[in-house]
Amino acid sequence: MSSLRRGRTNARLVILASSFLASLAVASPAWAHVTVHPSTLPAGSSDIELTFRVPNERDNANTVKAQVFFPTNLPLLTVDVLPIPGWSAVVNTQTLAKPIQTDDGPVSQIVTDVTWTATGAGVAPGQYEDFEIAAGSVPNKPAQLVFKALQTYSSGEIVRWIQLVTPQNPNPDTPAPILTLTPGASAPSTSRTSASGITAGSSSTTTADTLAIIALVLSAGSVVGVGVLVARGRRRRGNLN
Secondary structure (H helix, E strand, O other): OOHHHHHHHHHHHHHHHHHHHHHHHHHOOOOOOOEEEOOEEEOOOEEEEEEEEEEOOOOOOOEEEEEEEOOOOOOOEEEEEOOOOOEEEEEEEEEEEEEEEEOOEEEEEEEEEEEEEEOOOOEOOOOEEEEEEEEEEOOOOOEEEEOOEEEEEOOOOEEEEOEOOOOOOOOOOOEOOEEEEEOOOOOOOOOEEOOOOOEEOOOHHHHHHHHHHHHHHHHHHHHHHHHHHHHHHHHHHHHHO
């Protein structure tokens, strides 16, 4: 088979495979979970905003209530709730036995959960609602903050978004929203200095610049060498003449 025919055959196979995958995507039912956005933040971040997105997964009932539980072992500090038209919010707090010291002074109360209740129709089928909060800061160490949630439908059904990912259940049906705190900007650097004086790890730009300079020097040397060879050739031809 010629290379042209093989190319056409491969192109047809790619098109067929793409069409098949697209048909599967259209045929697959929509599946959404209660989630928190963003899902990652640097540890120790301050003045943050979190959005809890609650989609309606039913086609015969509205979502009329959403309750989100906040971690108390790694609490968010100074939480405020954004008012949402068509919803009322109730915030529950807990008094700490030992206040947490912050730059703005001691914090003695933390939020344990927030319940949003629809004052109207709620979230209709095929729609979602964003519930937003602001916090002064998150814990200053890498961790996973689990926000378990309860979603109540107008039919009386309650969906409990409380499952955690485990080796035995890597894809739970009703996973809890999780915010992952990554190492902050103040984490110690892992860079190291090589024998040549070039810092590796945190100074990749310096290494790239050095390599670029070396390449330019070699290129310049090549040009000079070519010039010398051309000049010699001209002198030899002159001597022969």
